[in-house]
Amino acid sequence: MRATCWMGTHNIQVRSVPDPQILNPRDAIVRVTSTAICGSDVHLYDGFIPTMQRGDVLGHEFMGEVVETGEAVSNLRVGDRVVVPFPIACGHCNMCEREMYSLCENSNPNASMAEQLWGYSPCGIFGYSHMLGGYAGGQAEYVRVPFADVGPLKVPDHLEDEQVLFLSDILPTGYMAAENCNIQPGDIVAVWGCGPVGQFAIKSAYMLGAERVIAIDRFEYRMRIARERAGAETINYEETDVWDAIREMTGGRGADSCIDAVGMEAHAANAWHIYDKAKTVLMMETERGAALRQAIMCVRNGGHVSVAGVYGGFMDKFPIGAIVNRSLTIKSGQTHVHRYMRPLLERIEAGDVDPRFIITHRLNLNDAATGYDIFRDKEDECLKVVMKP
Amino acid sequence: MGAQQRNADSTLAKGLGWFSIGLGLAELAAPASVARLIGVRDDEAARRLLRAYGARELANGVAILGSGADDAEWLWTRAAGDVLDLATMSAAIRRNDGTDVRKLALGMASVAGVMVADVIAARGLSQTNGQDRVTRMRPRQRTSIRVSKTFTINAQPDEVYSFWRQLDNLPRFMRHLESVEPLGGRMSHWVARGPAGMRIGWDAEMIEDTPQRISWRSLDRADVSNSGTVEFRPAPGDRGTELRVRLQYDPPGGRAAKWFAKLFGEEPEQQLHEDLRRVKSLIETGEISQTPGSSSVFHPAQPSAARRAAGGRR
Numbered sequence: 001m002r003a004t005c006w007m008g009t010h011n012i013q014v015r016s017v018p019d020p021q022i023l024n025p026r027d028a029i030v031r032v033t034s035t036a037i038c039g040s041d042v043h044l045y046d047g048f049i050p051t052m053q054r055g056d057v058l059g060h061e062f063m064g065e066v067v068e069t070g071e072a073v074s075n076l077r078v079g080d081r082v083v084v085p086f087p088i089a090c091g092h093c094n095m096c097e098r099e100m101y102s103l104c105e106n107s108n109p110n111a112s113m114a115e116q117l118w119g120y121s122p123c124g125i126f127g128y129s130h131m132l133g134g135y136a137g138g139q140a141e142y143v144r145v146p147f148a149d150v151g152p153l154k155v156p157d158h159l160e161d162e163q164v165l166f167l168s169d170i171l172p173t174g175y176m177a178a179e180n181c182n183i184q185p186g187d188i189v190a191v192w193g194c195g196p197v198g199q200f201a202i203k204s205a206y207m208l209g210a211e212r213v214i215a216i217d218r219f220e221y222r223m224r225i226a227r228e229r230a231g232a233e234t235i236n237y238e239e240t241d242v243w244d245a246i247r248e249m250t251g252g253r254g255a256d257s258c259i260d261a262v263g264m265e266a267h268a269a270n271a272w273h274i275y276d277k278a279k280t281v282l283m284m285e286t287e288r289g290a291a292l293r294q295a296i297m298c299v300r301n302g303g304h305v306s307v308a309g310v311y312g313g314f315m316d317k318f319p320i321g322a323i324v325n326r327s328l329t330i331k332s333g334q335t336h337v338h339r340y341m342r343p344l345l346e347r348i349e350a351g352d353v354d355p356r357f358i359i360t361h362r363l364n365l366n367d368a369a370t371g372y373d374i375f376r377d378k379e380d381e382c383l384k385v386v387m388k389p
Numbered sequence: 390m391g392a393q394q395r396n397a398d399s400t401l402a403k404g405l406g407w408f409s410i411g412l413g414l415a416e417l418a419a420p421a422s423v424a425r426l427i428g429v430r431d432d433e434a435a436r437r438l439l440r441a442y443g444a445r446e447l448a449n450g451v452a453i454l455g456s457g458a459d460d461a462e463w464l465w466t467r468a469a470g471d472v473l474d475l476a477t478m479s480a481a482i483r484r485n486d487g488t489d490v491r492k493l494a495l496g497m498a499s500v501a502g503v504m505v506a507d508v509i510a511a512r513g514l515s516q517t518n519g520q521d522r523v524t525r526m527r528p529r530q531r532t533s534i535r536v537s538k539t540f541t542i543n544a545q546p547d548e549v550y551s552f553w554r555q556l557d558n559l560p561r562f563m564r565h566l567e568s569v570e571p572l573g574g575r576m577s578h579w580v581a582r583g584p585a586g587m588r589i590g591w592d593a594e595m596i597e598d599t600p601q602r603i604s605w606r607s608l609d610r611a612d613v614s615n616s617g618t619v620e621f622r623p624a625p626g627d628r629g630t631e632l633r634v635r636l637q638y639d640p641p642g643g644r645a646a647k648w649f650a651k652l653f654g655e656e657p658e659q660q661l662h663e664d665l666r667r668v669k670s671l672i673e674t675g676e677i678s679q680t681p682g683s684s685s686v687f688h689p690a691q692p693s694a695a696r697r698a699a700g701g702r703r
Binding site for chain 1: 541543659669670689
């Protein structure tokens, strides 16, 4: 089969690899019908995530048709159309029982690698480094789905792929980011980053009752989509001082909650960018933290900071003083996708949200390398790339 | 025993140190050539083993020279290394899979020759240094390894106990166990795999068996005398069972064996940690997660590698 392989930093190739096989009784094989490139895949592309190996198959946003099931999978049949959540979860450990699916204790066979870096291990993730399990990903013709009796969600035929594909990751991720803000009536939410997760975080904040949402970015076309399709007010951080602007827009209070939908490769318009760039190049820190630092500074006293962007290691100049002295709450986590898939599918069916508005590019899987390039470099007003094998 | 004798021992030690470094470099840099030279089958496993042995030789050589070729302890370590080499080579002969027996026998003879030199140098240095290192470093000496690990399993203590009490379940998650065969009553026969395909078997007796705790110990004639205790305690707040395993074993070769195990990344603590992670998974989900990368990070995450991994399992 054809699969998108990571062949080194900035080197993506669609190659021919053997078809996956059932390895465990609770596995299924899914023939992929649609898959997408995620902002977090760009961190892999840029070499920011450790423990990648040459030849690893990428992709954790995908859906398709069940073509084979293991002997212990009784809820799925060959031919079922399913969306697969990116975290792999067993459904039976203490964390899964508490609906903290991305913390599943049984799905990462390389948990000891993650323990070295983070203390304890989260779940395994498709196509996202060996530290997170070394699972082959879904930017391919076929994919092996472990614990298939727990993860995949059957979707109704009247909804097309593009309406439900993002249930695999970014729609629940944007939603959980907003949920972590504990939004109260009258709240003003600020969102850093108008990428796909940022757009869904804006939408979700409104769904959860936010009064206003302010979005921060530097690409005009992305801010335009945030304004026109998601209903946000926008700030271009290259032209405006963000702290001043948010203060003025919130009556001097600050944003009630701030969402970081940027992550470890943030840019900044000031000396912070040069500082972080230099330190990451010298391997003295692993994250460029401009967005998160600014989000912490801009939230009101006692507010919530919700971190949806991906971070992998250690950040410099983390403003712990602001958190302690201003009673801030920080919430984060890889998305517990399983928890949100069904309710969000209902929202899609009810017409509350149509996730298709973020799609700008539709490619064949063979053109995955081009897809990564234009998405990463924001060429051709790219916001989201969907691929079909 | 004068200064002259001491110089002679030290010169011999220096020579052996340089020999270690040379051999170590050869094993590290050209394991395939070394494999052909000594007549073992040249495959990836053999090369990995030779590289590990090369690292050992190199470290040992550097240690001998670094101590001014004056410290008997590092010569005794060399001798212990020779014992390992001999054991590995004789295991290869017994396996008889693509090995050149004639070349291997020659190789073993040379190792035995070097070993004589090691022992002479070590004994000499021990005596002239006026310390009875001979006794302290006698390979016979046993050093106990004790490890203890705890995991919480989301199941009732009696379920975890029953799973463990069915002893033939143990090889499903203890990677180094090949089989455990109940012999009736409190007795059982255990077979484990050691490094380089060596096999160790022993009989064990259960000395305690309650739903809270199982204890066992090997019988006197075991090569690796060992004992262990497993406890099954309810975790607070209905979180399942806290499983605590304590193991103690006395590998042949004492400290050298411990060092040997480390060379293969077989840190006993980590090994038990991984074994308990697997039993947790087996009890909670009925299976153990596996991916192409689960045994080593040097596999790409591709279905092809997955097939190889699957083929290597039960």
